[in-house]
Amino acid sequence: MPRLTDARKELRRAQITEAAVRCFGRSGLERTSIADITAESGLSTGSIYAHYRSKAELVQASARATLAKRAEVLGEYARAENPPDPDELLARMTSAIDPVEARFGVQIWAEATTDPAIGRIVEDMIDRMRLLVHDCTTAWLVKAEGGDPVAARERAAPIARRVIALYLAELLQTALRPLTEETTS
Amino acid sequence: MPRLTDARKELRRAQITEAAVRCFGRSGLERTSIADITAESGLSTGSIYAHYRSKAELVQASARATLAKRAEVLGEYARAENPPDPDELLARMTSAIDPVEARFGVQIWAEATTDPAIGRIVEDMIDRMRLLVHDCTTAWLVKAEGGDPVAARERAAPIARRVIALYLAELLQTALRPLTEETTS
DNA sequence: AGGCTAGCAGAACCACGGTTCTTTTTGCGG
DNA sequence: CCGCAAAAAGAACCGTGGTTCTGCTAGCCT
Numbered sequence: 001m002p003r004l005t006d007a008r009k010e011l012r013r014a015q016i017t018e019a020a021v022r023c024f025g026r027s028g029l030e031r032t033s034i035a036d037i038t039a040e041s042g043l044s045t046g047s048i049y050a051h052y053r054s055k056a057e058l059v060q061a062s063a064r065a066t067l068a069k070r071a072e073v074l075g076e077y078a079r080a081e082n083p084p085d086p087d088e089l090l091a092r093m094t095s096a097i098d099p100v101e102a103r104f105g106v107q108i109w110a111e112a113t114t115d116p117a118i119g120r121i122v123e124d125m126i127d128r129m130r131l132l133v134h135d136c137t138t139a140w141l142v143k144a145e146g147g148d149p150v151a152a153r154e155r156a157a158p159i160a161r162r163v164i165a166l167y168l169a170e171l172l173q174t175a176l177r178p179l180t181e182e183t184t185s
Numbered sequence: 186m187p188r189l190t191d192a193r194k195e196l197r198r199a200q201i202t203e204a205a206v207r208c209f210g211r212s213g214l215e216r217t218s219i220a221d222i223t224a225e226s227g228l229s230t231g232s233i234y235a236h237y238r239s240k241a242e243l244v245q246a247s248a249r250a251t252l253a254k255r256a257e258v259l260g261e262y263a264r265a266e267n268p269p270d271p272d273e274l275l276a277r278m279t280s281a282i283d284p285v286e287a288r289f290g291v292q293i294w295a296e297a298t299t300d301p302a303i304g305r306i307v308e309d310m311i312d313r314m315r316l317l318v319h320d321c322t323t324a325w326l327v328k329a330e331g332g333d334p335v336a337a338r339e340r341a342a343p344i345a346r347r348v349i350a351l352y353l354a355e356l357l358q359t360a361l362r363p364l365t366e367e368t369t370s
Numbered sequence: 371a372g373g374c375t376a377g378c379a380g381a382a383c384c385a386c387g388g389t390t391c392t393t394t395t396t397g398c399g400g
Numbered sequence: 401c402c403g404c405a406a407a408a409a410g411a412a413c414c415g416t417g418g419t420t421c422t423g424c425t426a427g428c429c430t
Binding site for chain 1: 210211212213214215216288291292294295296297298299301304307308347349350351353354355357360361363
């Protein structure tokens with residue numbers, strides 16, 4: 001084949017990372033072999049290495065993609081014209097948690113503990129989420145109580161921090177819950 | 186050697202798990218080889234396998250030991266005759282966090298995601314901690330406001346859950362912080 | 371004090387899995 | 401359409417690391 005068109009290429013990359021995330025969520029980062037990912041994605045070893053230099057790079061890409069998706073969802077909730085109060089915001093955030101992604105997320109935390117590159121990704125993403133929540137909370141404060149926006153932003157900071165903390169804890173709890181337990185949708 | 190006395194045996198086991206936790210905290214569960222642990226502990230391969238059937242079992246033992254130690258500390262704070270208010274309790278809990286153990290703890294969470302045995306250990310330990318915090322919080326409520334103890338216990342439940350959540354989040358944040366950053370004690 | 375037995379050291383084994391190489395196929399530019 | 405270079409398949413390679421095996425060593429029991 002000649003150089004794949006950029007759209008196709010991006011599609012393949014997504015196909016690979018999505019299969020990878022499913023595998024990781026099922027068996028963990030180190031316990032899923034490249035062979036597992038080929039089986040899950042329907043592709044082959046060579047194909048994967050044509051798109052990612054190494055397994056580590058694939059993990060990074062998967063982490064970025066997953067966390068970005070999560071931040072995306074959060075961003076939508078936060079940008080709603082009628083900003084929800086913190087409790088409501090938290091409720092929405094937690095209800096949007098996907099079990100498989102939660103598992104992968106926790107595994108990524110563990111990896112971040114050791115690998116600086118992953119560490120940067122995770123910290124960056126948490127900061128971004130915190131900022132989103134911060135914005136949302138200040139908007140709510142201003143709308144609910146009026147007053148000085150910069151003072152509201154000041155007061156919103158600790159609230160945002162707490163919302164994020166509770167969200168992360170909820171994510172952890174979801175990740176720890178056995179995968180078969182929540183098939184009652 | 187003849188059969189080691191039980192005390193000595195327990196000592197060796199502790200020596201091994203402590204070395205293992207240091208290694209895990211430094212390089213992660215899967216990236217530390219048995220060879221690394223032998224180097225860190227000053228013992229040899231054979232010695233380790235004389236005390237633990239496999240690496241998985243060693244990880245479980247290390248997890249149990251570390252989490253138990255953490256619960257121990259928490260228990261002391263919770264059993265103080267003058268029960269601290271929730272904020273103070275949380276502050277004490279977080280101040281007792283050791284960075285290396287925090288890292289190992291997060292890695293254990295990730296492992297729990299995949300391995301049911303580890304999962305049971307983690308969930309059990311979190312439940313135990315929650316119970317301790319719950320006890321402490323009800324004691325504080327009763328002392329601060331008087332009233333019906335069973336009603337106080339009822340009202341303490343969500344507070345305890347939140348304290349635990351915030352504690353876990355703080356643990357995560359500590360684990361993510363680079364190891365070299367907090368050498369300013 | 372001495373020896374028997376279990377701990378311990380360290381080499382050797384073996385399998386698994388990441389990466390690479392070769393061959394075949396395929397899609398896009400001319 | 402045609403061909404070429406890139407991508408995909410899959411076999412092969414190689415290192416790493418968990419486990420096991422073989423002695424030797426040293427502590428407890430009599």
